[in-house]
Amino acid sequence: MATVTLYRRDDLSGNVKVSDTKLTMGDDGVERTQLENTKLFGGYTEDKGEAEALKSAYESNQNQNNATAGSAPDKDGATITRQQVFNLLPWLSKFAGTDGDKLVDAYVQGYIDSDGTAAVALAEMRFGTGKEAYDRVFVNIVDPDTGALRMTEKDYLAGLEDFNTILTQNNLAGYAATLGKEKYATLVSQDVAMPEFASRVKQLKNVIDMVDEDLKVSVINQYNQYYSEQGVAAGIDEAGLLAVALDPNLNSDILAGRIQSSQLGAMYEGVTEQRLGLGTVQKLMGAGLQVGQAERQFEVAAQSARLLSSAARRQRRATTLTAENVLEASIFGDQDTQSIIDVIQNQIAIGSSVAMGGRRTETGAVTGLTEVN
Numbered sequence: 001m002a003t004v005t006l007y008r009r010d011d012l013s014g015n016v017k018v019s020d021t022k023l024t025m026g027d028d029g030v031e032r033t034q035l036e037n038t039k040l041f042g043g044y045t046e047d048k049g050e051a052e053a054l055k056s057a058y059e060s061n062q063n064q065n066n067a068t069a070g071s072a073p074d075k076d077g078a079t080i081t082r083q084q085v086f087n088l089l090p091w092l093s094k095f096a097g098t099d100g101d102k103l104v105d106a107y108v109q110g111y112i113d114s115d116g117t118a119a120v121a122l123a124e125m126r127f128g129t130g131k132e133a134y135d136r137v138f139v140n141i142v143d144p145d146t147g148a149l150r151m152t153e154k155d156y157l158a159g160l161e162d163f164n165t166i167l168t169q170n171n172l173a174g175y176a177a178t179l180g181k182e183k184y185a186t187l188v189s190q191d192v193a194m195p196e197f198a199s200r201v202k203q204l205k206n207v208i209d210m211v212d213e214d215l216k217v218s219v220i221n222q223y224n225q226y227y228s229e230q231g232v233a234a235g236i237d238e239a240g241l242l243a244v245a246l247d248p249n250l251n252s253d254i255l256a257g258r259i260q261s262s263q264l265g266a267m268y269e270g271v272t273e274q275r276l277g278l279g280t281v282q283k284l285m286g287a288g289l290q291v292g293q294a295e296r297q298f299e300v301a302a303q304s305a306r307l308l309s310s311a312a313r314r315q316r317r318a319t320t321l322t323a324e325n326v327l328e329a330s331i332f333g334d335q336d337t338q339s340i341i342d343v344i345q346n347q348i349a350i351g352s353s354v355a356m357g358g359r360r361t362e363t364g365a366v367t368g369l370t371e372v373n
Contacts (some may be wrong), residue, residue: 012055086104160184170279304321
């Protein structure tokens with residue numbers, strides 16, 4: 001049994017210590033650990049910095065209210081601004097997306113109604129008027145059997161980051177980008193911790209690594225042939241085998257082209273540090289570009305774009321080419337972009353010929369070589 005130290009905006013002493021395993025009955029009639037009930041109904045938090053921030057926000061608002069009303073007492077009770085909530089809970093703006101505003105409004109309402117009790121404000125955000133938005137943001141964080149949180153929001157987000165890192169380290173960045181949140185939420189519902197998930201991935205990868213190479217190639221070819229017959233250029237490779245082993249329900253996502261498009265997009269961003277438009281990704285897939293070939297093609301396109309843009313600047317042209325532009329010209333045959341590239345390359349050729357001692361004709365063409373003294 002572990003003892004946890006708790007803090008509150010009006011009690012930063014650290015003298016409140018509770019059990020994280022002993023079960024007690026909450027004010028709502030639900031049995032939880034002593035830790036969970038003290039946090040939920042006592043207004044306490046494990047994070048001293050959070051309690052200090054709440055104290056600062058409360059005192060700041062009290063001072064503002066007193067300044068507005070002179071020396072009269074604050075008749076409206078505690079208040080907190082929306083910006084203060086965003087500062088207090090930074091994940092709201094980073095992770096909650098369009099639901100962030102709804103969660104902030106619920107927190108503010110709970111804070112005001114409870115005269116500045118952070119636990120009530122959080123409960124209003126989690127289980128009250130903010131519940132619908134909260135459940136969309138933190139899928140499966142609430143245990144449906146007990147109604148209690150499986151973990152804090154901070155732990156949930158840390159777990160998601162670890163989950164995506166594990167996938168990315170195993171060449172599954174596209175899988176993480178497309179299905180990361182959804183698959184992580186499933187693991188949360190199954191109480192699978194990230195060290196356990198990492199161990200599962202390692203074990204599966206070891207099994208795949210031990211498979212005979214010819215057999216592995218045969219399996220990959222069979223997968224790709226199956227998807228090809230369904231009209232999908234899946235581009236399954238060895239990393240794809242790992243994804244299928246991890247997620248038996250992956251077929252529908254591959255058939256929808258979600259996985260390969262995300263893999264290509266993530267790979268392009270990793271090589272060029274730029275985002276590739278979805279339209280271009282889909283065109284690349286339609287042109288038959290496979291994930292296994294893409295990285296090299298992206299590297300060549302990025303290098304070509306840098307060299308062409310540098311040459312264009314030396315030629316005093318207001319032209320900056322991206323790797324995406326080069327791909328559009330080389331793979332899709334975009335004539336407008338190819339014309340720009342041809343002009344730059346022709347000027348490079350002319351400049352190189354002159355530097356080597358080429359002779360200009362009366363029409364301006366460069367011909368032959370002359371001796372340079």
